[in-house]
Amino acid sequence: MKHGLIRVGISGWTYAPWRGVFYPRGLAHHHELHFAADHFPAIEINGTFYALQTPDSYQAWRAQVGADFVFALKGPRYITHILRLKNVRTALANFMASGPLALGPHLGPILWQFPQNMRFDPQRFASFLDLLPRDTAEAARLAIGHDRHVPKAWTAIDRNRKLRYAFEVRHDSFRVPAFVDLLRDHNAALVCADSAAWPRLMDVTADFVYCRLHGATKTYESDYDEAALSLWAQWAKTWANGEEPADAARIGAPARRKRRDVFIFFDNDRRVRAPANAQELIRRLRA
Structure with a gap:
């Protein structure tokens, strides 16, 4: 059995403290995504969490990355936080119409992050999972139902692709x-979040694994030392090979053995540790 693909990246890329540390001094801000995409095979887009973007923005992001690069969208x-999954069909249509489909082959998992x-609520989450389109063709059909909050919609696809979802x-x-x-029934990933503030759940629930490393001792700030990065490298390889770590803290039954793609994003950005930690984890995975 071949192993799945492991992608290690960062959560967001526009951070002033990174300039002159990760980004070369004097690099134009509009070139930062291109620079980051040269170092990482995947990046989370944070802006989609805070507001609807536009097709022009998605097209501009797509133009700055290589052929094998993927974006994860929040x-x-x-x-998640205002409607709290109630009566969200139109809001979901607006999101799908706002430009994600313009990413084409660069559209990776869509992350749903919920408030602390x-x-x-079993019924609310089940209804939301049922509403999520399974592929880009379904997403395009849903997007047609957008409202006036999306004045310029994108509902075209070059070909049909499966969509992936992760729940934090x-x-x-x-x-x-x-x-x-419930997540297994819908092939949605339970995010393995490493944080000082929230529980780390390690059940494998989909055909891929999605991890977010926020900082184990101080959320968004703390560094990952050599021992921690070695452990994450070991876990990533285990998941990609279709198994589960022997020390994984599970809630449910073990997952069925099958190779899985693995996404790991570093979100400990405040002290400019995310890019360095991500680069070191990539090095360890290649060793």
Whole structure:
């Protein structure tokens, strides 16, 4: 059995403190994505969490990356934090119409990040998972139902591609087998989030694994030392080979053995540790 593809990247790329540290001094800001994409095979787009973007923005991002590069998109907080998954069909159509499909082959997983005070509601999450389009053709059809908040819509696709979704939850009420089973029923990934503030859930629930490294001792700030990066490299290889780490803390039953793609994003950006940690993890995976 061949192993899955491991992609290590960063969460966002526009950070003033990175200039002159990760980015060369004097590099034009509009060249930063191109520079970052030369160092990492995947990057999370944070701006999609805060507001709807435009097709022009997605096309501009696509033009700055290589053929094998993929973006992970953060789903809008309007859906997760304001509507809290209630009556979200139009909001989801607006998101899909705002330009994600313009990324074409560079469209990677879509991340749904939930607030720390949001509890597990089985029916609400099941309804949302049922609403999510399974592929880009379904997404294009859903996008046609957008409203006036998307004055310039993008509903075209070059070919049909499967869509992947990852769920990052931050409340202990999700520590139940029912949530794991629900995600498995929909082939959605449970995010393995490493943070000082939230539980780290390691159940494998999809045909890919999605990890976010926020900083184990101080969220968004703390560094990952050699021992920690060696452990993450070992875990990534284990997941990619179709197995689960022997020390994984699971809620539900073990996952079926199959090779899986693995995405790992560093979000400990405040002290400019994310790019250095990501580069070192890539080096260890190649060793």
